[in-house]
Amino acid sequence: MVYLWSVLSFGSLTTALAALLMVAERYLVSYGICKLDINAGEKPLEVEGGRTLLSTLYENEIFIPSACGGKGTCGHCKITVTSGGGPVLPTETPYLSRKEIRSNVRLACQVKIREDIYVRIPEELLNIRMFASTVESVSELTHDIKEIRLRLDEPAELSHRPGQYVQIQAPSSNEPVFRAYSISSPVYEPNKVELVVKLVPGGVASTYLHSLKTGDTVHFTGPYGEFRLNEDPSVEIVCVGGGCGMAPMKNIIYTIYDKWPDRSCWLFFGCRTTDDIFYLERFEELAKKHPNFHVVYALSEQLGPDERWEGETGFIHLSVDKYLETGVKRQAFLCGPPPMIEAVTRVLDEKGIPSDDIFYDEF
Ligand code: FES
Numbered sequence: 060m061v062y063l064w065s066v067l068s069f070g071s072l073t074t075a076l077a078a079l080l081m082v083a084e085r086y087l088v089s090y091g092i093c094k095l096d097i098n099a100g101e102k103p104l105e106v107e108g109g110r111t112l113l114s115t116l117y118e119n120e121i122f123i124p125s126a127c128g129g130k131g132t133c134g135h136c137k138i139t140v141t142s143g144g145g146p147v148l149p150t151e152t153p154y155l156s157r158k159e160i161r162s163n164v165r166l167a168c169q170v171k172i173r174e175d176i177y178v179r180i181p182e183e184l185l186n187i188r189m190f191a192s193t194v195e196s197v198s199e200l201t202h203d204i205k206e207i208r209l210r211l212d213e214p215a216e217l218s219h220r221p222g223q224y225v226q227i228q229a230p231s232s233n234e235p236v237f238r239a240y241s242i243s244s245p246v247y248e249p250n251k252v253e254l255v256v257k258l259v260p261g262g263v264a265s266t267y268l269h270s271l272k273t274g275d276t277v278h279f280t281g282p283y284g285e286f287r288l289n290e291d292p293s294v295e296i297v298c299v300g301g302g303c304g305m306a307p308m309k310n311i312i313y314t315i316y317d318k319w320p321d322r323s324c325w326l327f328f329g330c331r332t333t334d335d336i337f338y339l340e341r342f343e344e345l346a347k348k349h350p351n352f353h354v355v356y357a358l359s360e361q362l363g364p365d366e367r368w369e370g371e372t373g374f375i376h377l378s379v380d381k382y383l384e385t386g387v388k389r390q391a392f393l394c395g396p397p398p399m400i401e402a403v404t405r406v407l408d409e410k411g412i413p414s415d416d417i418f419y420d421e422f
Pocket residue numbers: 124125126127128129130131132133134135136166167168169
């Protein structure tokens with residue numbers, strides 16, 4: 060008991076000291092004006108020291124991916140700091156490989172500007188813009204998932220690749236809060252951004268997005284994301300997901316059938332119960348027009364007494380295993396919770412898809 064008290068007291072003391080140091084640094088220490096050099100003189104800035112690299116870049120309209128809003132929990136805000144970033148912090152190491160640490164990759168949300176700092180940022184990220192948009196429609200897809208369609212106002216168009224995402228700005232009285240959402244509208248609708256948003260209890264951004272009404276203004280940055288669809292139409296595309304993992308897959312599927320009407324593509328979508336099913340009729344209509352498009356929905360829970368379902372049952376990786384033959388050249392895109400991604404990846408591996416051709420987005 061005495062030991063437990065000592066541990067607890069020591070823990071509270073170190074937390075209080077850390078908080079005190081943070082407050083002291085914020086209000087008592089002045090680092091003055093520091094040089095922030097981007098890409099060896101391409102974009103030299105003079106900035107006030109003492110803030111994080113991520114928020115300083117944001118103030119200068121350079122929008123680095125930051126799905127967790129700068130909390131140091133997503134690992135998305137990686138950039139190269141060639142000098143002036145100080146030592147790598149313990150909060151960064153879980154997200155950086157040894158190779159990245161050797162190459163001076165850092166988490167921009169964890170690096171504080173305390174002296175002149177030199178960074179390298181890929182050109183693609185320097186082109187990311189802030190968009191203002193208006194809510195065009197809000198539809199309930201299930202009890203906790205909404206489809207939100209935004210019409211772009213300024214800039215009026217967004218050019219993106221299927222599988223990319225935007226970062227929605229949620230209202231906040233302090234630092235700006237951004238959260239990542241995949242674009243579900245196809246690339247041939249450049250003046251629209253559609254989102255599929257699941258309400259997360261206590262989630263700042265999902266609560267905000269679920270409260271939106273037609274005519275409201277929404278700001279976001281983008282587009283972000285590395286995924287590149289294989290442009291060879293003979294390569295079969297396999298999309299596997301569940302819940303709001305539908306968003307990037309819908310974009311990929313509609314984009315494919317606009318460009319390659321005969322391309323072969325599978326959609327495997329896992330739901331718990333019939334209440335979680337959405338877009339099924341829409342995809343069945345698409346499959347009637349494009350015979351090489353195959354749609355498989357599966358329910359993982361037992362049917363209730365009033366539920367009717369003639370489709371697949373069980374976890375979605377079982378359907379993937381059942382329907383896909385081996386020996387076909389494919390590219391796969393998975394979007395869902397880590398256990399689902401792991402199970403599906405194992406099946407795809409057995410079907411002979413090289414790991415380089417399997418892309419995933421965990422949530
Ligand atoms: S913004 Fe998420 S880890 Fe830096």
